[in-house]
Amino acid sequence: MNHVRVLRGVVGAAGFAVAVEAVGLSGLVDERFLPRMSTILVGAAGLIVDPEFLADVVATLTAWALGLLLTVAVAVPAGLTLGALPAAERAVRPLIEFLRPIPSVAIIPLAILLFSDNLHLKLAVIVYASSWPVLINAIYGLRDVDPLAKETLRGFGFGPMSVLARVALPSAAPFIATGVRVASGIAIILTVSAELLAGGSEGIGIFITEAAGGNRIDLMLAATLWAGLFGVLSNAVLVAVERRLFRWHHARSEAAR
């Protein structure tokens, strides 16, 4: 079943590529504006051995990984605290409801003013934008723990801290992991966006800006393709990790279906 889904996805993507190629071949669109798919793919393949591009990739991925790590370090404890203390959660709820809908990219100009260091700027933007799903999932994950599971342990004489550590955390963990996966996707978007808007010396976003300056739309799209592929790949890896780590959670929800 899973294979069928993957296959369908591949067919869809291939179909799109063929369509773009056909448009290019037909001569309907000027090739300088929309390069042929084959040109983009050849460009993308060439980038693998381009040391300049590889350095950009390393810079982007470093910011992404550090940003995601910081996000987890900040948002998980914050979410757990708010989930465990309903009064505190009610107090910050209006603030969260107000800040969350603001498009995260909109805060990049502010960050440019606040941070002189380029990496700090990127990290601040990533943490701000990626924290929301982790925070929200941690709050709800903790709040929705089955009360009977908690009562079971309380009944055996375990105190509130033991109940938190042995029941609430394990129950909430799959939801937190899903939040982190969503955050990883947001983080890659924000990293590249920050590079595009704030500039800097290295990064996939910088590569794209420079390719645009040199009127190399094919290279722009090739670099974008790699950024997109990375997003797909990291999502797939995290899904696999979740399925493995929280087999009990997925097995149960599948049985319920």
Place this chain on the structure above:
Amino acid sequence: MLEITELVHSYGSHRVLDGVSLSVAEGELVSVVGPSGCGKSTLLRSIAGLIRPSGGQILLGGRPVDQIPDNLAIVFQDYSRSLFPWMTAANNVALPLRRRGLDRRRRREAAMAALDQVGLADAGGKYPWEMSGGMQQRVSIARALAYRPSLLLMDEPFGSVDAQTREDLEDLVLRVCAHHGMTILLITHDIDESVYVGDRVIVLTRSPARVSADLKVDLGASRDQIATRQLDEFVRLRAEVGRLVRGGSTTATTVLEQH
């Protein structure tokens, strides 16, 4: 050991317990029967200190229950929700034993022994969601038995197992109760079962619940699934409890009320 006087509880304006009084002596096994929805689980949760009743008093070992009593184990009616799905059956059973200060190996041994007692010797490595309802129910019984509490509260603990297993589990509870001197309060809606396992049977009225009868079961300490159920005393008690549960009085033979 357990002394309940005029226990009253309401959920909002919905009165569930309407002055329940009963007492359980040390080492006694008392069954509680009553119609569905009459407030049996509410009574059990009050004794366990999981809800604060609206009124009345519960004394456990002479002290009022104002928090969760020490040395207590509960088999919840909703057994599947009370097992932790991220743990194997053996770890589910072993977890509460941390409160007993046992090391890892001893906890594991005790858990395996308890699973063996409920007929799940080979299922220790299985996760709850890999088990049938009846198996899950037996794991939660094993968990309570392994803990060796001084007071064991069981809420319809044999509802999901087949007749044969049910009889085995009834005998197991009787054995464990006698051997370890546990005090047990067992809620059931099975009239035969209430008489077979009980030293006493307490019958609750339709909601809001009061105690309609407190019957001594004179069947001796050792019971046998076949022989005991044939005794005149068993047959008499079963009929009486049956009448009471249907809402009749102790003496009247109200055949019509069965409809």
